[in-house]
Amino acid sequence: MPELPEVEVVRAGLQPVVSGAVVSGVEILDPRSLKRHGGPSDDFVDRLVGGTIDAAVRRGKFLWFPFEPARAHDEPLALVAHLGMSGQVLLRDRDAEPDRLMRIRLDVESPAVGPIRLAFVDQRIFGSMALDETVPTLDGRPAGFAGPRLLGSDPDALDARGHRDVPGAVGTDADPADWVRRVPHQVSHIARDPLDPAFDERRVIARLLARRTGVKRALLDQGLLSGVGNIYADESLWAARVHPEQPTESLSAARARVLLAEVRVVLLRALGEGGTSFDAQYVNVNGQSGYFSHSLNAYGRQGETCPRCGTPIVREAFMNRSSHFCPRCQRVR
């Protein structure tokens, strides 16, 4: 469940369960799911067991759990999870039948719900878990979103750009905990996402216009802005009436602002519908699917009519994937 809304749905589902939870047991069923862990499986297990998870934090498509090891460590650690193309984190009873494609099993004692299992399930093994050191954020702002509820679920908390920035809430500037302003080393090169209160819109637009590539490639560059993948790139470009191959250097700042505004609208709408799901592969922590697939205007709709003008949506090969757009509404100009 790979893009920002789907990862946020998972994060929000885990946050109340993992906060303050003590890890009681870890089993690596497939070591390939630890490929981003800088050490052997034994090291992963040994350092995790007995420790306490502080929270569930997300930046873009990356999810991590700030973590206090059983024995005081010189540097704060984080358990980093990336879902890749097909990863899931599912909450299961410990005596439940194991999920067939479970790669990592984490048993925790949760203050909120008691003993429970976090099952890392991943068909294609593009996802991973890892223990990683953390570094302070460069701008001194919170490293990601760690709120107690789904991002965007409280309309009163959103500012004009769709940002949530509530003083005093976990994961905002007012939170004194150390982990709030520390980011896992392997996430530190990932840019902030467009729903992050610390997202620097002017700087991102300046960098976007300075590139010499197609605008969709830029939208997918997680070092420029994070959280947008193939589905939401296509949906945002459709909403903003921008062709995916529109050269970035030909965009006006005004058009770039409109595009980023549409990115936010699309991400927030998807959040409101629990994310996009095409099948059982993409589910929340309880195994339930979202509904945004019913709201798609371009993605996966090749041959069907554009909801705006009635022209058939086309699909074109793009970076080993596909772009879907309306050839009439979205022209290179």
Next chain:
DNA sequence: CACACACCCTGTTTGC
């Protein structure tokens, strides 16, 4: 530094 591309993997769906 920025960009384009190859690569990593497996299970399910499709088309013959």
Next chain:
DNA sequence: TGCAAACAGGGTGTGT
């Protein structure tokens, strides 16, 4: 029905 090919929403490393 059986089989192979196509397909899938990710990030990273490398070479230019």
